[in-house]
Amino acid sequence: MSSDTLVLRRPDDWHVHLRDGAMLAAVLPHTARQFARAIVMPNLAPPVTTTAAARAYRERILSALPPGADFQPLMTAYLTDDSDPADLEAGFRAGVFTACKLYPANATTNSAHGVTSIARITRVLETLQRIGMPLLIHGEATAAEIDVYDREAVFIESTLAPLVAAFPHLPVVLEHITSAEAVDFVGATGPRLAATITPHHLEINRTDMFAGGIRPHLYCLPIAKRERHRQALRRAAVSGNPKFFLGTDSAPHTIGAKESDCGCAGIFNAPFALEVYARVFDEEGALDKLEGFASEFGPRFYGLPVNEGRVQLRRSETLVPESVVAGDAVLRPFRSGQTLPWRFEGSV
Ligand SMILES: NC(=O)N[C@@H](CC(=O)O)C(=O)O
Ligand SMILES: [Zn+2]
Numbered sequence: 001m002s003s004d005t006l007v008l009r010r011p012d013d014w015h016v017h018l019r020d021g022a023m024l025a026a027v028l029p030h031t032a033r034q035f036a037r038a039i040v041m042p043n044l045a046p047p048v049t050t051t052a053a054a055r056a057y058r059e060r061i062l063s064a065l066p067p068g069a070d071f072q073p074l075m076t077a078y079l080t081d082d083s084d085p086a087d088l089e090a091g092f093r094a095g096v097f098t099a100c101k102l103y104p105a106n107a108t109t110n111s112a113h114g115v116t117s118i119a120r121i122t123r124v125l126e127t128l129q130r131i132g133m134p135l136l137i138h139g140e141a142t143a144a145e146i147d148v149y150d151r152e153a154v155f156i157e158s159t160l161a162p163l164v165a166a167f168p169h170l171p172v173v174l175e176h177i178t179s180a181e182a183v184d185f186v187g188a189t190g191p192r193l194a195a196t197i198t199p200h201h202l203e204i205n206r207t208d209m210f211a212g213g214i215r216p217h218l219y220c221l222p223i224a225k226r227e228r229h230r231q232a233l234r235r236a237a238v239s240g241n242p243k244f245f246l247g248t249d250s251a252p253h254t255i256g257a258k259e260s261d262c263g264c265a266g267i268f269n270a271p272f273a274l275e276v277y278a279r280v281f282d283e284e285g286a287l288d289k290l291e292g293f294a295s296e297f298g299p300r301f302y303g304l305p306v307n308e309g310r311v312q313l314r315r316s317e318t319l320v321p322e323s324v325v326a327g328d329a330v331l332r333p334f335r336s337g338q339t340l341p342w343r344f345e346g347s348v
């Protein structure tokens with residue numbers, strides 16, 4: 001393999017929003033082109049809270065796949081204060097659910113039905129620990145008085161640390177980490193705690209959100225932090241530590257919903273996700289660490305086999321278009337207008 005081509009075991013995306021209806025049809029081909037499997041977030045409106053709803057959503061995803069696509073959606077259950085542990089267990093044992101998702105109520109997009117306090121879901125957590133079903137967490141404290149840039153660190157201290165201490169055998173993924181505090185906590189805690197890292201949090205800091213004016217397409221939650229946090233995330237991603245693996249958090253909203261008086265949180269990065277990760281690992285002199293991060297550590301954590309196929313990236317300039325037209329919707333992809341140094345070429 002020359003240094004201008006990069007062949008990887010087929011990667012998976014361990015955190016993605018595929019949405020529903022016309023938006024699902026528009027964004028799914030981008031994820032299915034680059035990834036073999038994806039952990040599909042359940043924050044639809046209404047949210048996917050039961051095995052029956054997840055089964056139906058999985059069918060809609062499979063029906064929306066382009067002909068010939070080889071892609072497996074891995075479904076998650078949106079936890080509420082009223083989640084039924086017996087249904088979650090049945091859905092997990094039936095192979096419908098891969099994991100449960102904990103949104104603190106009102107932490108992010110479509111989280112109004114989320115969990116209001118961990119004490120409300122004690123029986124659920126006991127069940128998950130007993131059956132080995134992973135708990136995926138949007139880790140932000142939600143009290144209005146907490147500064148938005150501190151919400152992840154406060155959540156770790158006030159909620160995550162006691163949770164992992166109370167449930168030491170529960171597999172937990174702290175999703176889309178954004179801070180040095182998260183890197184340090186995940187690194188220092190036992191093997192049942194892992195974290196996903198997005199392409200955008202590896203590339204942008206909070207100042208980039210205001211470069212020359214407000215940049216609504218760089219607004220996501222948890223919000224990008226100071227440069228020192230971005231550097232900590234980059235070190236974690238390229239470290240070869242299997243606790244840190246790929247999760248794009250591709251979260252499409254229409255351009256209209258982003259460029260608004262009260263714009264939505266979420267960055268649509270699915271079309272060029274691997275190209276951006278490759279640029280980051282290349283800049284860090286760590287292209288040899290990309291395969292573990294993208295294709296091996298996630299399956300290992302979830303107890304799933306790694307993919308058998310291989311994909312190729314080539315060092316070749318790739319212009320990211322200004323927009324991706326998706327039926328009636330127009331979406332702005334992450335890094336629109338930029339030229340990326342890598343190109344995803346598909347299976348080899
Ligand atoms: N990341 C985001 O900013 N938005 C996500 C929700 C989430 O992952 O928190 C979305 O669904 O739009
Ligand atoms: Zn989230």
Ligand SMILES: [Zn+2]
Pocket residue numbers: 015016017041176249251
């Ligand atoms: Zn997300």
